[in-house]
Amino acid sequence: MARITASVYTSHVPAIGAAMDLGKTQEPYWQKVFSGYDFSRQWIKANKPDVVFLVYNDHATAFSLDIIPTFAIGTAAEFAVADEGWGPRPVPKVEGAPELAAHIAHSVIQQDFDLTIVNRMDVDHGLTVPLSLMCGQPREWPFKVIPFAVNVVQYPVPSGMRCFRLGQAIRKAIESFDEDLNVQIWGTGGMSHQLQGPRAGLINKEWDNRFLDRLVEDPEGLAGVNHIEYVKEAGSEGIELVMWLIARGAMADVAGGPKPTVKHRFYHVPASNTAVGHLILENKQ
């Protein structure tokens, strides 16, 4: 039986990827960001998953305005690293997990989530920056990845509650796969940031930290927060945080199991325009 052993949450700021790719990680500005991931890199070596179900949003990369899927699952064998306008990041291509991905798609559609299945998709910083943060700069990524892209670009984006319920459905799907796999689910994007208009640069430490608290203790309550609060309190791009609720919904306690263990928590301002938040939750074995 496949099982979800842990969930990881992290911002996916493109400048973090650029700092790694350009060798700036030792600069004091960036050192403060990366220090929050020292533990995580040790932890993931010791707890290496077979597959990561990686929830992120495409930033107008694979999906233009021609087609905007609310939820898209990547079922291909591999995914190329996208050229977002400055050439592709110099990181390994992403190896998929086609059988597990197809199984999850099958199961989740039968649970009334109307997924779009994608077999060709370049992946952008939303997916590769979390990999870089957690794994450093390996020659190939140490596990397979199922990319799961959520529309947070054009409104309406899915509600927090829809995301949370989707996480529950994904959990059921993964746990009904009969291969013995260690699966992690990652929720990425956020925390507070606004990239547009005169209000650009908004950061809300109190709100972000309250979000982290509630994500651990009261995820279902947190899932009830509406879009307007995200935009008001966490900035227009802070809405990316709804994706964390997908990962959280897939944890054991939501299905009546024990509370997860908080293995790590980190918060720092800024990375470029953004507050960086990071959390690792383990399911009890």
Place this chain on the structure above:
Amino acid sequence: MARITASVYTSHVPAIGAAMDLGKTQEPYWQKVFSGYDFSRQWIKANKPDVVFLVYNDHATAFSLDIIPTFAIGTAAEFAVADEGWGPRPVPKVEGAPELAAHIAHSVIQQDFDLTIVNRMDVDHGLTVPLSLMCGQPREWPFKVIPFAVNVVQYPVPSGMRCFRLGQAIRKAIESFDEDLNVQIWGTGGMSHQLQGPRAGLINKEWDNRFLDRLVEDPEGLAGVNHIEYVKEAGSEGIELVMWLIARGAMADVAGGPKPTVKHRFYHVPASNTAVGHLILENKQ
């Protein structure tokens, strides 16, 4: 207020389009098919909608295996007629209704249906054959069309119940649009047919007619029929019939209003490989 005045159900057999495009409608074989639409062409002239919300499936035309949306709504201003391998059908291009379509997308996503929004999409026989059947061969189509494509190509396709509930959500969406529009919703595809394998040519008149009965009288019960029964009883491509439940779910009685009036019902075997079914239901004014 926009309102749904009627729903139309019809098969969308490509050979029917070809018969019209090649001037074969007076041949005895085809005359039997088209006779079932004489009433309908008069009816739609007398009851001309402003917009038709047209539920159909793409037949590996706009969507390859690269991307397979469960539900896709066309929000563009126009849609070109696809070349399905024999050149585009000689019929007018399809004019969209972008504002209403975007409104429906917005509302239906907020009702927890995970639509894919599409702004560029060629439309195939699944959409144009119903237009031809209902409108003949005009120089331009007499109303705007919102294409709504349902995945019935790769399993799992959405369940009958999911489709029925989606119809209810679409009704709410349309009725909350504040322009005074006469909207029809059409469900297309089916009836029994199988296009593949040694079992090709399957037709099940009894099952089809029972489907028509139940669609009128007991749509919610009918929505509970599972995929396996469609495939067994109505052939592998008979599964297209789940799309009729979207249109049916949008009728007034499902939301507590009066039963619709059956204005027309027609059933004939064959058109090419397929049983042709057709139904017009009017909401009471």
Place this chain on the structure above:
Amino acid sequence: MPLDKPYAGIPGTTIFDADQSRKGYWLNQFCMSLMKAENREKFKADERAYLDQWPMSEDQKQAVMARDLNRCISLGGNIYFLAKIGATDGKSFQQMAGSMTGMSEDAYREMMIGGGRPATWTGKEEKK
């Protein structure tokens, strides 16, 4: 994999699910390419050369060249995709569907006019 496949037992019928889709990916994508007139011309001019541009299996290429649609389906093809081959050949859907049944074109057409194949068909009738 533990997916429910209750449809696996229906005679003479292949359900196009994720497993079939993965198997037939390039076969079906090749079919999609025939939606462009210039590709149809290239394919008709030299089928083998055109097919060799696609990462399809040799079996898949042979099945396409033989127009063996049953074999194409068993190798992951889906009829809505395969129909593009028929369109390129100028065949109707009825000719294509009939070709999979082992019946002559006329016999298949007559069967359809007579009301089609009964839903009680089990695939064993022919062998009687």
Place this chain on the structure above:
Amino acid sequence: MPLDKPYAGIPGTTIFDADQSRKGYWLNQFCMSLMKAENREKFKADERAYLDQWPMSEDQKQAVMARDLNRCISLGGNIYFLAKIGATDGKSFQQMAGSMTGMSEDAYREMMIGGGRPATWTGKEEKK
């Protein structure tokens, strides 16, 4: 239209919804084209000529050439799309975001290091 737009009242913020998307369709699709190196070269070689290949409004073209991102957004642009222009220019997201605030690049950077713009910001502070 009667859509709920509760987000319309947030100062200095434009939500990219279907109405904005329709307005900015070609502007944003132009931005997507800059994901290909050869298009970036063409754009850099002659911005006007490259923009004239797109059915954008004259206002949209002017706003792009002026790198006036606020104006681009008011004309339907979305920041994730517009970022492709910045990438083509070799600008960071911080430089792009800062350019919309009326602050100098250094002042914006310092604001971020100091903890960012407070969520209580109303847009009226500057006018004091």
